[in-house]
Amino acid sequence: THPCKILLQNSEGKSMPAIMEGGELPGLLVNEIGGMHGVLHSHTEFLKRHFYLITMKELLEDRKYLRDKVQAIYLWWHKPVVDRELLQSLPNLKVIANSGVGMDHLDLKLIAGFGVKMANAPHAVSNSTADTGMALLLASARRIIEGCRVAVAPNVEYCEADLLGVEVTRATLGIIGMGSIGYKIALRARAFEMNILYHNRTRRKEQEEQLVGATYCGKLESLLQQSDFVMVVVSLTPQTRKLIGKREMELMKPTATLINISRGAVVDQEALVSALQDGVIRAAALDVTYPEPLPRDHPLLKLKNVIITPHLGIKTEKTARMITEEAVENILAALHGLPMPNEVLPN
């Protein structure tokens, strides 16, 4: 057990770890409590067992006292925005914990330059994100959204052939990115008897053994050429920006479906619109786009062969709770000078 788990367990319902001088709880800055961009109301009791909660509004109203008190920030859904001005205004800030795995919204070098540590929450999110990927795959293959529209609009005329979908069982799934989410997708795909290919910077022999029968494609091209479904699961970095562009879509089968559950910018969206309009690929299912949400007049919203969901990836109540627990573990570790379970370093 990580030492922080012990800290958490000890403090559950009992006395809280007193970190600041005089036994005060350390200040934790959050954007707001509840509302559109705030930590969940239902998590505040748990957070308050460990921290003195401070919202951005309170911080801006108070100036000195609260600024000195803040030792940690918990970013809920990318908020508050961490910029130089905020970092400069918090002299005792030691750690920032992010409520998810992707850190592309943060300037990691800038934050590290202030001597502030960072953590993400990779374990909490992997199951629910993999579920979202499979949900999109199945919905697109079996035309669930179109079918639903037909079913609820009683006067719509349709012929059976219009709703013929693609068979998922024993189809080939190409997973781009074999991290913890990619692995969970492969586990699910195995239950659908899918033929699994994956591409990753480095070969993951251990995962291959556990999955039995997942084949490594050192070349992305080879995965794209063979797959009926291509699932994008890599994090967004300068190396993966527009990883899937015109050329990559042209390598895919015309019957193939592209599913993106990572970040919109990993796929070249203009190239995707053309590929879908021209029948270069069959369909796309996207949980992520750029920007989010798309402007109402965006061409992707007019295409019939696209499913778009509003970044639902990690959104279940259980995952949200686990994310907050993982964040608290990381923050407590940093504040106690212990190794953080999920420290993220600038690369």
Ligand SMILES: O=CC(=O)O
């Ligand atoms: O988008 C979700 C995450 O980064 O975990």
